[in-house]
């Protein structure tokens with residue numbers, strides 16, 4: 001058994017704000033509030049991106065699962081096994097890597113997010129061929145359902161997503177966050193920090209164009225309290241809703257979902273040489 005204690009979080013998982021090229025891109029003063037979105041320009045090197053794509057292509061991608069929304073079993077949650085499902089809401093294909101096979105990437109993710117490596121789900125590489133997409137979803141589990149509670153049994157709630165773009169995507173495939181509000185004091189595009197990213201902003205809503213090596217970091221759940229200030233724990237944040245728009249050009253991403261506790265998973269492929 002691990003002796004890892006889940007540390008009490010402030011509202012959101014605190015990031016390492018000194019991490020190079022990390023920038024908050026959403027407003028912290030808007031009303032109604034924006035979910036916080038961070039962007040890290042050049043988070044992975046071009047070589048790391050190419051190696052991840054190559055690992056996926058050599059290993060063979062499989063349909064990407066979703067975490068089911070509906071409770072499948074009423075009653076005893078401990079008897080329930082979390083069952084990822086294939087859904088036409090998510091039509092990309094995915095490969096799951098072992099954390100030990102991508103040490104430099106796990107190191108970057110843990111340095112940026114201040115978590116332990118075992119809190120990271122298995123790093124994925126996902127491929128979107130033309131017209132493939134991931135419809136609007138939250139990443140976090142709805143812990144009011146038996147299914148959501150079952151997913152939390154291995155690793156707890158998802159507290160942060162690090163979504164890394166592995167190639168430049170000219171057309172389609174943007175990641176859009178309909179509730180996000182752009183930070184007014186950032187010029188867009190063009191500030192030094194952001195010149196590797198490309199963003200579209202509406203009065204409400206931010207879309208990120210995939211740029212090779214760039215990463216978007218956001219918080220699918222946060223610590224929540226009731227009206228009396230009593231903690232309700234890590235609840236899915238509805239404002240973190242997002243989707244991958246239909247790909248037009250082929251798109252590759254690597255997602256690392258971060259848990260509140262220790263996650264154990266089985267990779268779909270081991271690499272002969274670590275990336």
Ligand SMILES: O=C(O)CCC(=O)C(=O)O
Pocket residue numbers: 134139163173174175242243244245253255
């Ligand atoms: O590919 C994207 O742009 C978004 C992917 C995503 O939201 C996810 O994998 O959870």
Ligand SMILES: [Fe+2]
Pocket residue numbers: 137138139161242
């Ligand atoms: Fe997502």
